[in-house]
Amino acid sequence: MNLFVILKRTFDTEEKIVIQDGKIVEESAEFIINPYDDYAVEEAVQLRDKHGGEVTVVTIGEEEAAKELRTALAMGADKAVLINTEDDLEDGDAYTTAKILSEYFKDKEVDLILAGNVAIDEGSGQVGPRLAEFIGIPYITTITNLEIEGTQATINRDVEGDEEIIETSLPLLITAQQGLNEPRYPSLPGIMKAKKKPLEELELDDLDLEEEDVEAKTKTIEVYLPLEKQAGRVLEGEVSVQVNELVSLLQKEAKVI
Numbered sequence: 001m002n003l004f005v006i007l008k009r010t011f012d013t014e015e016k017i018v019i020q021d022g023k024i025v026e027e028s029a030e031f032i033i034n035p036y037d038d039y040a041v042e043e044a045v046q047l048r049d050k051h052g053g054e055v056t057v058v059t060i061g062e063e064e065a066a067k068e069l070r071t072a073l074a075m076g077a078d079k080a081v082l083i084n085t086e087d088d089l090e091d092g093d094a095y096t097t098a099k100i101l102s103e104y105f106k107d108k109e110v111d112l113i114l115a116g117n118v119a120i121d122e123g124s125g126q127v128g129p130r131l132a133e134f135i136g137i138p139y140i141t142t143i144t145n146l147e148i149e150g151t152q153a154t155i156n157r158d159v160e161g162d163e164e165i166i167e168t169s170l171p172l173l174i175t176a177q178q179g180l181n182e183p184r185y186p187s188l189p190g191i192m193k194a195k196k197k198p199l200e201e202l203e204l205d206d207l208d209l210e211e212e213d214v215e216a217k218t219k220t221i222e223v224y225l226p227l228e229k230q231a232g233r234v235l236e237g238e239v240s241v242q243v244n245e246l247v248s249l250l251q252k253e254a255k256v257i
């Protein structure tokens with residue numbers, strides 16, 4: 001099987017994030033593989049082990065994203081591709097990402113593309129479905145189980161706590177939801193092997209793309225951290241006194257009634 005994982009390098013939202021001039025200060029951030037993409041890598045590796053074939057992980061990013069690709073190789077992927085946009089593009093959005101990926105996939109024989117359900121940093125959840133539309137294959141989002149038999153796929157998908165079972169055929173794009181599997185940690189031998197696995201680097205030129213072809217369709221106006229939560233207030237006294245005080249606070253302080 002020709003299995004591809006599209007993977008994003010994201011900053012770790014569990015760590016401290018500093019914003020300066022509307023941008024996240026990268027030097028103080030910790031970077032990881034987008035957690036949903038860990039499920040996608042794990043599933044691809046398990047499918048390769050069961051059905052044979054090859055797993056290629058692809059990312060669009062800067063030179064540093066090679067580190068996350070090496071981690072995916074250490075988890076068991078066979079090959080990696082970094083589409084390096086550092087010299088060509090300053091900005092991009094879900095359209096940019098999906099459009100570049102669609103050019104990459106134009107001449108590839110694909111059985112299955114695995115993406116994350118959503119990127120934890122920007123959270124648009126659009127790249128997978130947009131890519132599938134561009135290259136004209138079906139897609140199923142937020143999947144929690146996948147069985148493949150020949151070219152037929154049976155999929156369970158999470159629909160807000162309920163479950164939907166879908167039958168479809170390959171080629172296909174899926175997006176991985178939490179619970180799809182238990183992603184492995186790269187083992188020491190895996191890390192050693194990953195150093196020797198192929199990591200191809202491409203630029204927009206190699207995909208016959210110009211900057212104008214992938215120009216963002218949206219513009220980020222502002223980036224800011226959530227306001228710090230104020231300490232709660234405990235009202236005391238008779239219930240009737242508390243109710244009066246609460247109504248007064250909602251009118252005068254919170255200004256919501």
Ligand SMILES: Cc1cc2nc3c(=O)[nH]c(=O)nc-3n(C[C@H](O)[C@H](O)[C@H](O)COP(=O)(O)OP(=O)(O)OC[C@H]3O[C@@H](n4cnc5c(N)ncnc54)[C@H](O)[C@@H]3O)c2cc1C
Pocket residue numbers: 006007008009034036037058059060061085089090091092093094095096097114115116117118119120121122123124125126127128220
């Ligand atoms: C050239 C370029 C410049 C950018 N510049 C900026 C910037 O200046 N400021 C800023 O805030 N953001 C920037 N971005 C990020 C961009 O806005 C988002 O990556 C894009 O909107 C995708 O949305 P998302 O991250 O919410 O992905 P989602 O659609 O939520 O991601 C879902 C899944 O799509 C796949 N995916 C997402 N991104 C990538 C990727 N890069 N490579 C491979 N697979 C991926 C993963 O499988 C992921 O789990 C840039 C992106 C590009 C391509």
